C-alpha cells in the first residue's frame with residue numbers, strides 16, 4: 001500500500017509523481033477505503049504513501065494529496081481537521097482531493113450529501129479541494145466502545161457494512177488526471 005515511498009519517487013522533481021493518501025479512522029473502515037484509493041493510484045503508476053493523519057505528516061513532500069475522514073457527529077475526526085489546518089500552506093500550493101465516510105452516506109440522497117458537504121465547511125476554511133467524494137461506511141457495533149454504541153443506539157442506527165469498493169475505486173481512478181499525476185507530463 002505504501003510502496004517505495006517518497007524517497008523512491010526522487011522527490012518532487014522526478015518524473016514519477018507522488019501522492020499522499022491520508023486518513024482519519026476510528027474503527028478501520030475509512031482506513032480500508034483509503035487503502036482502496038491508494039491501491040488504484042499505485043496501479044496507475046503513481047508513487048503512493050497511505051498514512052494515518054497525525055502530527056508527523058508532511059504533505060508538502062508530495063506532488064498531491066488525498067485526505068479523508070470518517071464522520072462523527074457531523075464532523076471530520078479531529079486529527080484530520082488538525083492536519084488540514086496545520087498544513088494549510090503546503091496544501092494550498094498543491095492539488096488536493098478529499099473524501100468523507102459516514103453511515104448516512106449510504107443513502108445518496110440530496111439531504112445526506114448536503115450533510116456530508118456541511119461537514120466539509122471546517123475543511124474549506126483552510127483548503128480548496130479539487131473534488132470531494134462521499135462514501136458509505138461501516139457500523140461495526142461489536143468493535144465500538146460503549147459510548148459510541150450508546151450514541152448509535154439512541155439514534156436508532158443499526159449495524160451494517162455499507163462500504164462500496166466499486167464506488168471508491170471508480171472515484172480513485174479519476175484522481176491521477178484530476179490531480180495532475182499522469183506520468184511523463186514534465
Ligand SMILES: Cc1cc2nc3c(=O)[nH]c(=O)nc-3n(C[C@H](O)[C@H](O)[C@H](O)COP(=O)(O)O)c2cc1C
Pocket residue numbers: 024025026027028029030031070071072073074075101102103104105136137138139140144147148149151152
Ligand atoms: C458516535 C458516532 C457518531 C457518528 N456520526 C456520524 C455522522 O454524523 N454522520 C455519518 O454519516 N456517520 C456517522 N457515524 C458513522 C461513522 O461515520 C461510520 O461508522 C464510519 O464508517 C466509521 O468510520 P471508521 O470505521 O473509519 O471509524 C457515526 C458513528 C458513531 C459511532
